[in-house]
Structures are given as C-alpha cells and as structure tokens.
Amino acid sequence: MTGRIRLLICEDSDDDAVLIVTRLRRGGLAVDYERVQTEPDAAEALRLRPPDIVISDYAMPGFGAEEALALLRDSGLDVPFILVSGRVGEESAVALMRAGAHDFILKEDLARLVPAVRRELTHARSRQQRRQLEQQLRQTERLDSLGRLAGGIAHDFNNMLAVVLGRADLMLAELPADHLLRADLGAIREVAERGAALTRRILVFSRQEPLRPEKLDVNEVVTVTKEALGGAVGEDVDAVSGKYFNGQAEARADDQAYDAEARSRLWELSVELTGEPANI
Numbered sequence: 011m012t013g014r015i016r017l018l019i020c021e022d023s024d025d026d027a028v029l030i031v032t033r034l035r036r037g038g039l040a041v042d043y044e045r046v047q048t049e050p051d052a053a054e055a056l057r058l059r060p061p062d063i064v065i066s067d068y069a070m071p072g073f074g075a076e077e078a079l080a081l082l083r084d085s086g087l088d089v090p091f092i093l094v095s096g097r098v099g100e101e102s103a104v105a106l107m108r109a110g111a112h113d114f115i116l117k118e119d120l121a122r123l124v125p126a127v128r129r130e131l132t133h134a135r136s137r138q139q140r141r142q143l144e145q146q147l148r149q150t151e152r153l154d155s156l157g158r159l160a161g162g163i164a165h166d167f168n169n170m171l172a173v174v175l176g177r178a179d180l181m182l183a184e185l186p187a188d189h190l191l192r193a194d195l196g197a198i199r200e201v202a203e204r205g206a207a208l209t210r211r212i213l214v215f216s217r218q219e220p221l222r223p224e225k226l227d228v229n230e231v232v233t234v235t236k237e238a239l240g241g242a243v244g245e246d247v248d249a250v251s252g253k254y255f256n257g258q259a260e261a262r263a264d265d266q267a268y269d270a271e272a273r274s275r276l277w278e279l280s281v282e283l284t285g286e287p288a289n290i
Contacts, residue, residue: 015131017043018055020066020078026117030065030094037124049073049081056085063131068095068102079109088137090130094123164212171209174202 017034021027027045034041044059046052047070055061066078075093082091093106096117103114112133113126178199185192 014040014042015063015127016059016061017041018052018059018061018064019043019045020047020052020064020070020073020075021045022047022067022070022073026067029117030120030123033120033123034127037127039124039127047071047073049077052078053081053085056081056087060085060087061089062134063090063092063127065092065094068093068098068106075106075111076109079106079111083110088134090127090134092123092126092130094120160212164209168206168209168213171202171206175199175206178202 015034017031019027019030021030024045027043031041031043044055044061046055049072052073064078064082066075068075075095075098079091082089090112091110093103093111093114094117095114098114107114112130115122115126178195182192182195182199185195
C-alpha cells in the first residue's frame with residue numbers, strides 16, 4: 011500500500027479516534043484523518059474533502075452509522091465504509107452490511123482493522139481501475155463508430171472528386187494551350203486534388219485505406235514540423251527542434267498518415283500551451 015490515505019472518522023470520542031488512527035499507523039498505513047460527529051460536518055467533509063475510506067461508530071448523539079452510510083451513498087463516492095463499534099447488535103450490524111457497509115469490527119477486536127482497511131482499499135482501487143477501463147472501452151467504441159462514419163462519407167466524397175478531376179482533365183486535353191479557361195480549370199483541378207488528399211487522410215484514420223509507406227527525408231520532416239509548430243502555438247512560444255541528422259536520413263512512413271498524426275499532436279499541444287486550439 012503506497013501513498014497517504016485520507017480517512018474520515020465518524021466518532022464522538024476523540025480518544026477512540028486516536029486509538030483507531032494509531033492502530034492503522036502502527037500497521038504501516040500513512041493516514042491523514044478528519045474526525046466528525048455531526049451529520050452536517052460529515053456531509054461537508056464528504057463534499058469538500060473526499061476521503062479514501064470512512065470509519066464510523068454505530069451510535070453518537072444525534073448521528074450514527076446509518077446516517078453516515080446514507081451520506082456516503084448520496085455523495086456518489088465509491089469508497090469503503092467500515093463500522094467500528096462496541097455497542098451494536100448482530101442484527102443491526104447485518105442490516106448495515108446489507109445497506110452497503112464493507113465490514114464490521116468490534117472496538118475490542120481492533121487486530122482485524124488493518125487487514126480489513128488494506129483489503130477494502132485494494133478492492134476500491136480495483137473497482138476504480140475497472141471503471142476507467144470500461145470508460146476507455148466506450149471511448150474506443152465511439153471513436154471506431156466515428157471512424158466508420160467518416161470513412162463512408164470520405165468514400166462518397168472521393169467518388170465525386172474523381173468525376174471533377176476526370177472532367178477537368180478531359181477539358182484541359184481538348185483546350186488549346188493559350189485558352190483563357192485553362193487557368194481556371196487548373197485551379198479547379200488543384201483544389202480537387204487537395205480534397206482527394208484530405209479524403210485519403212480520413213480514410214487512413216478510419217482504417218479503410220491501406221497505408222502507403224514511402225521514403226521520407228527525416229531532416230525535411232523535422233524542418234516542416236518545426237515551421238508548423240511555430241505557426242500553431244503563436245509568437246510567444248519558441249519551437250526548438252532537436253539535433254538534426256548529419257547528411258541524409260531517410261525513414262519509411264505513410265506521408266498522409268504522418269501529416270494527420272502531426273496535426274493532431276500540434277492541435278493538442280497548442281491547447282496545452284496556450285489554452286486555445288490552433289488553426290492547423
């Protein structure tokens with residue numbers, strides 16, 4: 011068990027709270043604790059200073075373990091709740107366990123406290139990790155759906171661009187070299203080629219287009235990326251590149267895939283450095 015543990019103790023006896031904390035610290039746990047004995051104080055602690063674990067006595071004047079457990083449940087925190095008391099019947103303890111308490115320990119049997127706390131903290135961390143993995147899975151599934159949608163749109167758009175490029179090529183082939191429309195047709199063709207390159211990036215992103223590795227000059231890639239970075243993050247941020255390779259350095263990569271990845275990373279970096287997305 012590493013790191014400090016934030017402990018909330020619902021206990022009206024300061025001596026009993028100190029006894030619990032001392033037992034935990036002697037058991038090798040680094041504990042920072044806060045003691046509360048009223049419902050408003052417990053609610054404020056859960057809201058403003060979320061603990062890693064809650065230990066509660068069963069009965070206190072005007073407050074008790076049932077109310078403390080209800081507050082914890084209403085807070086939405088998924089942290090262990092352990093009942094530590096010397097004045098509770100078996101039926102009451104079982105009812106609390108059914109309501110969500112994770113363990114019940116008698117004050118006369120605190121030898122069980124450290125193992126119970128370690129166990130429940132481990133289980134809580136496992137639940138948190140599982141939720142994070144489930145969230146990552148959902149995010150991956152959403153991105154996969156977005157990729158398929160983008161790929162379908164890109165295919166349709168690419169078909170339309172193919173018609174534009176084909177028509178432009180046919181007209182250019184038929185027009186005399188000095189015809190006034192050749193410049194306009196050339197501009198149309200250039201824009202259509204840029205659109206085709208864009209659709210290929212989308213298809214690569216959606217994994218519906220195979221990668222086409224080619225030789226890239228690493229020095230040139232570094233130079234272009236540095237220039238793009240400087241324009242992306244603003245004049246108040248200096249873009250400093252690493253040491254260039256001596257002579258010619260080549261690598262095999264898909265130019266469109268690299269460009270798309272570089273733009274994505276530059277966009278994320280601009281947000282981190284300036285707080286605003288860059289126009290890349």
